[in-house]
Amino acid sequence: MRYRYDSVVDFIHKRIEAGTLKVGDRLPSIRQLSLLTGFSTVTIHHAYELLESQGYCTARPRSGFYLSRTSAQLGDFPRDGENSIEPISIVDFPQALLLSWQKRTLDTFGAPHPSVDLFDCTELDRTLRRILRSGKLPATGASGDAELRLQIAKRAAQRGIFTRYQDIVVTGSAIQGFNLSLDALTDPGDVVLVESPSYFPALSSIKHRNLQVVEIYSHPKTGVDPDQFEYLIKNNQIRVALLMANNHFPTGITYSEEGMKRIVAAARKNNVTIVENDMLGELYYGKSNRPSLKQFDSSDTVLQFSSFECSLAPEYGLGWVIGGKHARRILAASYLGGYTTNDCRVQEAVADYLSSHSQDRNLRRIRHTLALRMERGLQLLADSLPGGCSVGRPTGGYMCWIRAPQGFKSSSAVPALHRQDVSLLPGPVFSAAAQSFENFFALNLSFPWTTANEARIARIAKSIAENAMG
Numbered sequence: 001m002r003y004r005y006d007s008v009v010d011f012i013h014k015r016i017e018a019g020t021l022k023v024g025d026r027l028p029s030i031r032q033l034s035l036l037t038g039f040s041t042v043t044i045h046h047a048y049e050l051l052e053s054q055g056y057c058t059a060r061p062r063s064g065f066y067l068s069r070t071s072a073q074l075g076d077f078p079r080d081g082e083n084s085i086e087p088i089s090i091v092d093f094p095q096a097l098l099l100s101w102q103k104r105t106l107d108t109f110g111a112p113h114p115s116v117d118l119f120d121c122t123e124l125d126r127t128l129r130r131i132l133r134s135g136k137l138p139a140t141g142a143s144g145d146a147e148l149r150l151q152i153a154k155r156a157a158q159r160g161i162f163t164r165y166q167d168i169v170v171t172g173s174a175i176q177g178f179n180l181s182l183d184a185l186t187d188p189g190d191v192v193l194v195e196s197p198s199y200f201p202a203l204s205s206i207k208h209r210n211l212q213v214v215e216i217y218s219h220p221k222t223g224v225d226p227d228q229f230e231y232l233i234k235n236n237q238i239r240v241a242l243l244m245a246n247n248h249f250p251t252g253i254t255y256s257e258e259g260m261k262r263i264v265a266a267a268r269k270n271n272v273t274i275v276e277n278d279m280l281g282e283l284y285y286g287k288s289n290r291p292s293l294k295q296f297d298s299s300d301t302v303l304q305f306s307s308f309e310c311s312l313a314p315e316y317g318l319g320w321v322i323g324g325k326h327a328r329r330i331l332a333a334s335y336l337g338g339y340t341t342n343d344c345r346v347q348e349a350v351a352d353y354l355s356s357h358s359q360d361r362n363l364r365r366i367r368h369t370l371a372l373r374m375e376r377g378l379q380l381l382a383d384s385l386p387g388g389c390s391v392g393r394p395t396g397g398y399m400c401w402i403r404a405p406q407g408f409k410s411s412s413a414v415p416a417l418h419r420q421d422v423s424l425l426p427g428p429v430f431s432a433a434a435q436s437f438e439n440f441f442a443l444n445l446s447f448p449w450t451t452a453n454e455a456r457i458a459r460i461a462k463s464i465a466e467n468a469m470g
Helices: 004-018 030-037 041-053 095-100 122-134 146-158 174-185 200-208 226-235 257-269 324-336 344-356 359-384 410-419 451-469
Strands: 057-060 064-067 168-171 191-196 212-219 238-243 273-277 302-307 319-322 399-403 440-444
Touching: 004 030, 004 041, 030 041, 041 057, 041 064, 122 344, 146 168, 146 319, 146 344, 168 174, 168 324, 174 200, 174 238, 174 273, 174 302, 174 319, 174 324, 191 200, 191 226, 212 226, 226 238, 226 257, 257 273, 302 324, 319 324, 359 399, 359 451, 410 451
Parallel strands: 191 212, 191 238, 238 273, 273 302
Antiparallel strands: 057 064, 168 319, 302 319, 399 440
């Protein structure tokens, strides 16, 4: 027989499994939970007593109940011996998923880019129109507009990265900056270390350059383990390591400062160049800047690429690479690759905007909106997802990484969800290896929480419950 208090216990377990309740957190008061669930205070108290008897919470006199432990969440990082260090082949990106992005009704949780309503291009558009009306063609050098590179260098300095503007190369996008870094630093057959899960557009770039891949697990709470990183680069002929230490895509976490220092030191010691993806580096939650791998680099061990796509506006999504001593090689790769500079007026407009407007104020608005939408999304997931699910706690960005029970296959669920106008990013696309993260998926939680979007979360939860049982 199932009692009412069992429903209350399940309600608390969902919040624990989703990560919205952490050890030490105060549980909702008996009166609050009674109002929220509709059950009597006697039923709520009985449920809390049951949770206490199971060791999940403790009662504090005149204070309430506090969470004392959680059920198993995401697994611990595997030991060295459990990880294959043989190069693996990158699987092809599913074409059906690419086609789904063309359907506007699916432009929510499965979209790879943040919601466009986050960005205000009014001032930038006005600046660009003024430049176009002038009829003058800006004198943009091969590395990009000098003033724009100076503004990028100034913004980097705010985050503890000190670079000459001459060592920055402006590109058409972030992924173009990454492609040029690969072209400058690798030859076909070289071995590249990538995180798993990883920023999937970069995996496609690696595959097209006939590079070999070794994966390193990126934990959904702590990121890459420095000891494992050093072990892999010592025992493999790694040429380049692709890492995303800030607001990781798709887990949303940030490495610890100590972990970043150790990773950069290990790379320098073993003559491995780190290509750091900092596309979401400025989209942190909270008030303080977070460090990056590049901040701890004193010998050009780290190349950092980024863009304005997620911090300014997608329409003005110019990219750049902080190349240091490698800048000339990146520029040469640009020439050899046939990349042409045909956006000089856009570069001048962005440079003018950054020098005369407060980008920091703009970013505070974007970060505040993202944080609220993420928090709302996590709460909806906690309320909706069935037992056995685990949800990450992003420190920034707009992606959320979710583990469903083993019976759920995210790639198989995508077509049925698409027919219900629901999208998500299946776990296997974030790995170079086939059949990885089959019961994982990522959600883009940057979109406004409309009634329709909240209903889509319920459909995802229903799909997990049905497929996990199957």
